[in-house]
Amino acid sequence: MPYSKFLSFVVGLTTTLVFSQQPATSAEIVKQALAQKNAMTQSSLVKNVPFKNIGPTIMSGRVVDLEVNPDMPSEFYVGYASGGVWHTTNNGTSFTPILDNSDTQNVGDIAVHWPSRTIYVGTGENNSSRSSYAGIGLLKSTDNGQTWTNIGLMDAHHFAPILIHPDNPDVITVGVTGHLYSPNTERGVYKTTDGGTTWKQTLFVDNMSGIIDLQHSPNNYNVMYATSWTKDRKAWNFTGNGTNSGIYKSTDAGDTWAKVSTENSGFPTGEGVGRIGIAVYNDNVVYAVHDSQFRRPDDASTSSATKRGLTKDDFKTMSNEDFLALDDKKLNTFLKTNGFQEKYRAENVKQMVRSGNVKPVDLAKYLEDANTLLFDTPVVGAEVYKSTNGGKTWKKTHDDYLDGIYFSYGYYFGHIHVSPVNEDHIYIYGVPIVKSKDGGQSWTSISAENVHADHHALWINPKNPNHLIDGNDGGVNITYDDGDNWIKNNSPSVGQFYAINADNEKPYNVYGGLQDNGVWKGAHNAREDKGWHQQGQYPWKAIMGGDGMQVEIDNRNSNIVYTGFQFGNYYRLNLETQDRKYIQPKHTLGENPYRFNWQTPILLSPHNQDILYLGGNKLMRSMNQGNDWEAISEDLTNGGKKGNVAYGTLTTISESPFQFGLIYAGSDDGLLHVTKNAGGSWTKISNTFPKDLWVSRVVASKHKKERVYVTLNGYRWDDFKVYAYMSDDYGQTWKAIGTNIPASPVNVIREDSENDNILYLGTDNGAYVSFDRGASWEVFSNGLPNVAVHDIVIQPEAKDLLLGTHGRSIYKAHIAPLQKMNADLESKAITIFDVSPIRHSSRWGSSWSKWLEAYEPEKTIQFYSNTSGEKTINILSEKGAALHRMKVKADKGFNYIDYNLELTEKGRKALMKENTSIDINKASNEKYYLPKGVYTVEIDGSKTKLEVK
Numbered sequence: 001m002p003y004s005k006f007l008s009f010v011v012g013l014t015t016t017l018v019f020s021q022q023p024a025t026s027a028e029i030v031k032q033a034l035a036q037k038n039a040m041t042q043s044s045l046v047k048n049v050p051f052k053n054i055g056p057t058i059m060s061g062r063v064v065d066l067e068v069n070p071d072m073p074s075e076f077y078v079g080y081a082s083g084g085v086w087h088t089t090n091n092g093t094s095f096t097p098i099l100d101n102s103d104t105q106n107v108g109d110i111a112v113h114w115p116s117r118t119i120y121v122g123t124g125e126n127n128s129s130r131s132s133y134a135g136i137g138l139l140k141s142t143d144n145g146q147t148w149t150n151i152g153l154m155d156a157h158h159f160a161p162i163l164i165h166p167d168n169p170d171v172i173t174v175g176v177t178g179h180l181y182s183p184n185t186e187r188g189v190y191k192t193t194d195g196g197t198t199w200k201q202t203l204f205v206d207n208m209s210g211i212i213d214l215q216h217s218p219n220n221y222n223v224m225y226a227t228s229w230t231k232d233r234k235a236w237n238f239t240g241n242g243t244n245s246g247i248y249k250s251t252d253a254g255d256t257w258a259k260v261s262t263e264n265s266g267f268p269t270g271e272g273v274g275r276i277g278i279a280v281y282n283d284n285v286v287y288a289v290h291d292s293q294f295r296r297p298d299d300a301s302t303s304s305a306t307k308r309g310l311t312k313d314d315f316k317t318m319s320n321e322d323f324l325a326l327d328d329k330k331l332n333t334f335l336k337t338n339g340f341q342e343k344y345r346a347e348n349v350k351q352m353v354r355s356g357n358v359k360p361v362d363l364a365k366y367l368e369d370a371n372t373l374l375f376d377t378p379v380v381g382a383e384v385y386k387s388t389n390g391g392k393t394w395k396k397t398h399d400d401y402l403d404g405i406y407f408s409y410g411y412y413f414g415h416i417h418v419s420p421v422n423e424d425h426i427y428i429y430g431v432p433i434v435k436s437k438d439g440g441q442s443w444t445s446i447s448a449e450n451v452h453a454d455h456h457a458l459w460i461n462p463k464n465p466n467h468l469i470d471g472n473d474g475g476v477n478i479t480y481d482d483g484d485n486w487i488k489n490n491s492p493s494v495g496q497f498y499a500i501n502a503d504n505e506k507p508y509n510v511y512g513g514l515q516d517n518g519v520w521k522g523a524h525n526a527r528e529d530k531g532w533h534q535q536g537q538y539p540w541k542a543i544m545g546g547d548g549m550q551v552e553i554d555n556r557n558s559n560i561v562y563t564g565f566q567f568g569n570y571y572r573l574n575l576e577t578q579d580r581k582y583i584q585p586k587h588t589l590g591e592n593p594y595r596f597n598w599q600t601p602i603l604l605s606p607h608n609q610d611i612l613y614l615g616g617n618k619l620m621r622s623m624n625q626g627n628d629w630e631a632i633s634e635d636l637t638n639g640g641k642k643g644n645v646a647y648g649t650l651t652t653i654s655e656s657p658f659q660f661g662l663i664y665a666g667s668d669d670g671l672l673h674v675t676k677n678a679g680g681s682w683t684k685i686s687n688t689f690p691k692d693l694w695v696s697r698v699v700a701s702k703h704k705k706e707r708v709y710v711t712l713n714g715y716r717w718d719d720f721k722v723y724a725y726m727s728d729d730y731g732q733t734w735k736a737i738g739t740n741i742p743a744s745p746v747n748v749i750r751e752d753s754e755n756d757n758i759l760y761l762g763t764d765n766g767a768y769v770s771f772d773r774g775a776s777w778e779v780f781s782n783g784l785p786n787v788a789v790h791d792i793v794i795q796p797e798a799k800d801l802l803l804g805t806h807g808r809s810i811y812k813a814h815i816a817p818l819q820k821m822n823a824d825l826e827s828k829a830i831t832i833f834d835v836s837p838i839r840h841s842s843r844w845g846s847s848w849s850k851w852l853e854a855y856e857p858e859k860t861i862q863f864y865s866n867t868s869g870e871k872t873i874n875i876l877s878e879k880g881a882a883l884h885r886m887k888v889k890a891d892k893g894f895n896y897i898d899y900n901l902e903l904t905e906k907g908r909k910a911l912m913k914e915n916t917s918i919d920i921n922k923a924s925n926e927k928y929y930l931p932k933g934v935y936t937v938e939i940d941g942s943k944t945k946l947e948v949k
Contacts, residue, residue, distance in 0.1 A: 024182040024718035025743060027155035030136060033720075033743035034103045037766065037779060037786075040742070044778045045893030046769055046818065050860075051783040051803070051811040053493050054510070055528040056540040059452075059517040060475025061494040061807060064125045066457045067112045068469060073461055076469065078476055079107040081125045082133050082788055082807030083494030087144065092476055092489030097785070098145025104765065105787040105807050106133040108159035108177070113169035118142055122159025126177040126212055127456070128233050128240070128411040130598055131496065131515055131806060133764060133788060134718070135159065138174065140196060151196025155179075155186040157718070161214045165221055165253070170195035173202075173254035175211030175226060180233050182718040183207040189214065189226050191254045202250075203257040208232060209244040212414060215280045216253075223283050224250040225391065226257065227276035231411065235668060235694070235716040237643025240411045241293035245273035249391050260391035267385055267394040268292060275414040281423045286387045287440070288394065289428050291410025292380035296401075310334040312367050318360040324350055338367055341586055349589070358590040366589055382406045382430060384416065384440040397440025405430040412454065420462035429455035433470060435483060446483025454516055473516040493528070493809040498599050499550040500804035502795045503558040511561070512791075512804055513548025513599075519563045520548070521575075524800065524812060543573060552604040552612070562604065562612060562626065567646060568596025570614065572626045583626030585614060594618065595640055597649035597668060607660040615650025619665050619679065632679025637667040652698045658705040664731070666695025672710055674731055685731030690714070693723060697748045703756035706730055709737075711746040715764065720745055724761065726774055737774025747789060753796040754819045760801065762789030767803055771821045778893075784811055817862045817894055825864055830871070830942040833862040837947040840932050844901065845923020854925035857901045859946070861937055865890045873897060875907075875946070876936040879914050883907030883935065901930045901948070 041047060065079040074091035077098075084099035085107060099105060099121065109122040119142075124135025137154035141147060153159075153176060160175025171193050178187025187210035189203035203211070209230040217223040226249075230242025246269070247261040261267040261276075272294035279287040310330060315323070328346035335344055352358035382405040385394040405428065406413055412430075419425035424439040427446075433455045434443040447453070452474020461467035466482040475490040496515035502524070503509050513519045522540030532538045546565025554560035562583070564570030572581045587594050594616035605611035614620045617640065618631040640648025649668050656662035661678025670693045672686035686695075693712040701707035708731055712723035724738035724746055737759075738746070744763035752758035759770040761777065767789045768777040784803070791804035799816040817833040825831050843855050861873060868891050875884040883903040888895075903911065908920045908928045918931050935946045 024179060024184065025720035027137075027186075029743055030154060030720065033765075034136065037103075037742040040740075040779045041781045043892075044781065045771075046778045047781050047893065048891055048895050049780060049782055049813055049815075049818070050896050051780065051813045053528070053783070053808065054522075054524060054810050054812050055493050055526070056495060056520055056522055056538075056809060057493045057528060058490050058538050058540070059495060059514060059520065059542070060490040060492065061496045061517070062125075062454075062473045062515065063457050063471025063476060064107055064127070065110045066459045066469055066471050066476075067110050068459045068461075069112075069114055070462065071114070073463075073467065073469075076459070077110055077112060077119070078471065078492075079110040079121070079457075080105075080492070080494045080807065081127070082106050082131070082496060083492065084785065084787075084807070085110055085119075085121060085145065086492050086494075088489075092478060092487070093491075095489075095492045097492070098141070099139075099148070100785040101145065102139055102148040103150070103786050104136050105785055106135045108135060109161050109174075111162035111164050111172070113164045113166075116142070116169045117144065118164070118169040119145065120162050120164065120172060120174075121148075122156075122162055122174060124156065124158040124177075126158045126160050126175075127413075128180055128231060128238065132158065132180060133806075134180065134715075134720075138162075138196060149196075151192075152199055153186060153190060155184060157184075158210070160211045160226075163214060163216050163221070163224065163254070171253075172196070173214065173216075173224065175214035177212055177229070178207075178210035179718050181235075181716055187211065188228075189248075189254055189257065202254055203228075203248060205244050206230075209242065212275055213278045215278045217280050217283050218420060220283055222251055222253045223280070223390070224254050225260075225278045225280060225286060226250070226254075227278055227288070229275050230273075231275075233411075234641075234643065234645075236641040236645050236647030238411055238645060240291065241272050241274040243269075243271050243273070245276065247276060247278065247288060247391060261394070265392065265394055268294065270294075272379075275410050277414040277416045277428075279416040279418040279426065281418045281420075284388055284390050285418075285423050286391055287397075287416050287418055287426055288385045288387075289414060289416035290383050290385060291406055291414055292383050293410075294380050296378045296380055312338070312364045315360045315363040320353055320360065323353055323360040334363075340366065340589075344589055352589065362590050365593060366587070368593055379408060381408065382410065382413075382428065384426070384428060384436075386440060397436075398442075402428075402443065404432065405434070407431055413456070415456070415458065417458050417460060419460055419465045421465050425465065427458055427460075427468075429458070431455075433458070433472075433483070446479075448477075448483070448486050450488050451477045451486050452517075491530075494807060495809035496806045497804035497810065498548065498790055498806070500791045500793050500802060500810060501551040501553060502793050502802060503553045504555060504795075504797065505558055508795050508798060509558070510793075510802060510810060511543075511551040511553065511563070512810060513544075513551060513563065513565075515806070516547050518542050518546060518548045518565075519544035519551060521561075524795070524798070524802075543575065544571070547598075549599050550602050552602050554604065554609045556609055560625075562602055564600075566598050568594075568600035568614070568616060570600065570602060570626070581626070583612075583622070583629075585616065585620040585622075585629035585631075594620075595637075595646045595649045597646060597651055599651070601650055601653045603653045603655060605655055605660065606657045607655075613653050613655070613663070615653050615665060617649055617667075619650060619653065619663070621679065633665070633673070633675070633682055636665050636673045636682065637671055638669045651695055654698045654700040654708075656700040656705060657702050662700065662705075664698040664700055664708055664710075666698045666710065668694050670695065670712070672698060672731065674708075676730070683731075685727075688734055689725070690723065692717070693719070696746060699749055699751060701756075702751060702753070704728065709749050709751070709759070710734075711749045711761070713745045713747065715745040720764075722746055722763070724749060724774065735774075737770070738768075738777060741768055741777050748792050750792040750794065752815075752819060753794045753799075755821065758818065758821065760792050760794075762792050762803065764788040767792070769818065771818075780813070782896075817864065821864075826866060828864075828942070829866055830940045831864040832937060832939055832942045832944040833864075835859060835861060835937060835944055835946045837949050838901070839949045840930075844929045845925045845927050847924070850924075854923065856925075857929065859899050859901060861897045861899050863890075863895050863897075863939055863942070865892060865895060868892045871939055873899070874936075874938040875899070875903065875930075876938055877907075877911055877914055878934055878936070880936075881907070881910035881914060883911060883930070900927075903928050903930055 086095040158177035165171035274291035454473035457471030526539035637648035
């Protein structure tokens with residue numbers, strides 16, 4: 001994802017500029033960016049704009065690590081991949097975030113020295129998924145997260161386990177995975193003996209092989225095992241194996257290392273060795289789980305003589321003659337079960353082959369989408385090895401394949417655990433979690449209906465080995481009977497949203513697609529508390545499974561929703577009738593299959609809500625709600641690259657509200673095109689951009705027909721610069737905007753719904769607003785941690801700004817005051833914004849039980865001050881009598897002050913003197929509150945009305 005120190009000038013040149021690929025962003029630039037953002041936060045005009053987290057929580061997000069107090073296991077810490085670190089002291093009944101004061105929410109590993117309460121956090125998870133975000137080094141806290149110190153290794157990006165010496169919290173050994181998308185040398189094993197002041201690299205394999213696991217013998221810190229992993233992730237491919245993947249051992253607490261997975265050790269060696277996880281029972285007994293990328297031998301049982309039915313691979317080498325000789329019933333069974341369209345049935349497909357328009361291999365190609373390429377790899381997959389002599393020799397614990405554990409994406413999994421009290425009790429996990437009670441010979445699932453799939457962390461209680469805590473893509477689960485029954489502990493708001501949207505209902509609903517947690521819908525004002533336990537219904541509802549993706553809502557009928565899951569698998573839903581129709585466009589048999597991005601873009605036309613656009617490598621259009629499709633472009637990418645991830649795909653679409661058919665489409669390989677005639681012809685308008693970067697967002701302006709905004713994202717090159725541009729001539733020339741935003745990849749840009757000078761922008765490390773169309777930016781921070789912002793939506797009628805974060809669910813802020821920003825407002829000392837009416841209640845100051853806290857009303861007084869300093873807020877009666885006074889510290893910019901509708905004893909008397917028909921009684925909490933009426937809020941001569949109805 002991208003950054004913009006790159007262009008601070010207009011790049012509207014008539015000649016084409018050629019840019020070389022930008023190098024990975026250095027740790028020094030990242031360090032400067034963090035300091036710059038902290039400085040911006042202090043002076044920001046919007047630092048007081050309050051953001052409220054509106055959830056949802058119940059589906060949680062990806063857990064990467066657990067640290068449990070061994071003496072009091074009801075206390076533990078949970079690390080979420082991009083949602084920070086959370087602390088519980090009541091066995092997960094409630095959690096408190098402790099990383100919010102840091103510069104990131106991205107977590108790879110946490111380690112706690114319990115005697116001294118020293119906490120280390122390795123930032124940047126060590127999985128290698130599409131959303132495994134880089135960290136900013138190793139953080140340290142000695143006050144339970146009130147303050148954090150960065151103690152180095154900032155170019156590590158991703159961390160394996162941190163091992164703290166049991167007798168000295170300043171002695172730590174840490175595994176460094178290194179960059180995800182580029183080579184670097186700050187990877188391997190590092191050790192410090194002075195709490196991180198200085199570091200020594202004690203193991204370095206190569207600049208593409210980092211350390212993925214690091215463990216020590218439970219009772220001997222000197223004996224350590226580290227596993228190296230050779231991997232190469234690109235936007236279009238992932239290779240997770242190599243000759244330098246292996247197991248290393250240290251007998252001097254990580255000072256020196258020797259490779260123990262040698263050719264004669266019994267452990268696999270060579271090019272096919274993938275990710276390895278390690279579990280140490282004692283100095284001699286060690287387990288390893290290996291994601292073997294060696295190919296499986298041919299299985300005679302699947303030969304054509306014995307198998308049932310046709311498979312995709314049969315057609316790859318089949319001749320025309322053999323195809324035409326196939327039994328029609330057998331061929332139709334294959335076509336139907338594999339989702340071929342109705343028009344493709346045995347009789348007409350054979351005719352297509354006879355005519356030469358189609359070859360048998362085209363039936364295989366028809367099914368070769370990104371998912372099949374991911375799952376159809378015939379590799380060995382997960383396998384478990386055991387050593388009983390300290391790693392000198394290894395033996396596989398099982399004879400059969402451990403199918404259904406990794407499903408060919410072992411880059412996302414790779415841990416093994418052994419019970420502290422029984423060397424034969426071991427656990428591994430991938431999609432399911434399984435246990436063995438016989439040293440790995442046989443396995444049993446301990447997954448359950450309330451336990452999410454995709455597991456990443458496990459803790460086994462050494463004093464009660466049936467007590468397990470599990471961390472997965474859906475949060476935290478606890479069991480006390482070795483997995484027979486589980487408790488769900490998902491109160492933290494840590495959802496990883498890819499995209500969000502909102503409808504126009506009252507109250508309006510928010511929709512969003514989450515990493516591995518489907519698509520959810522909920523009212524924006526739904527109470528995020530435990531009250532739903534009593535009612536039995538959580539206020540948010542899941543409307544789609546898989547990895548949730550983009551959502552479009554028909555503005556004529558909000559029950560009609562378009563959404564889906566990864567790689568373009570979209571549906572039209574009717575939420576009222578529960579009907580759903582699969583609507584992914586299909587290519588024509590004989591053509592190359594369409595390529596669909598992991599997060600395929602969709603868009604309902606603002607001109608006609610029956611018209612839906614969907615981006616593959618071509619732009620597709622349906623005129624009838626997704627029932628039928630046509631491609632209205634040629635390939636709008638560079639044509640893709642060979643790999644196991646769909647690439648050369650469209651990532652973003654925008655149609656101008658001024659003109660039907662004025663459409664922009666951006667791709668994951670850096671191209672942006674425009675059509676002004678509904679796809680009749682297309683023009684490439686990205687020639688002056690840096691090459692090969694992900695077009696993360698294009699926005700056709702709603703304020704000016706010729707205007708368009710675009711952001712690029714270099715994260716998949718480890719390029720963290722800001723790339724944001726604006727054009728006022730349909731993209732013929734571009735102006736760089738966002739030049740004062742600290743380096744962090746950009747995911748989204750959005751125009752304000754009312755003020756054409758205001759823009760909002762989300763990066764991998766926060767959200768910003770510009771009041772001058774991108775010339776300068778202010779950072780949001782009140783209630784909002786340093787988290788990745790993936791999407792931004794404005795609900796125009798409510799004047800709410802919604803931020804979809806990838807790690808902390810959804811935030812909401814009321815932006816009506818911001819929309820008033822202009823030169824006149826900036827020049828005035830104080831501007832008070834309108835206060836909406838509040839309805840009086842007899843409940844103010846009381847509760848239904850004397851044992852409960854009294855309910856207090858609250859109204860936020862919003863004002864803009866062009867200077868910082870102390871201000872006095874006066875609440876006045878209609879005749880000007882002083883009813884209440886508050887002295888507040890105002891900052892330059894927007895200020896939000898909460899007022900509880902209280903009035904003083906003196907104010908009460910004055911008000912009753914003005915209006916002898918009222919009586920103002922003291923509430924149960926000994927306070928007086930404003931009765932019904934109209935009042936004035938006054939600050940330094942600026943006034944506005946406050947009505948109590």
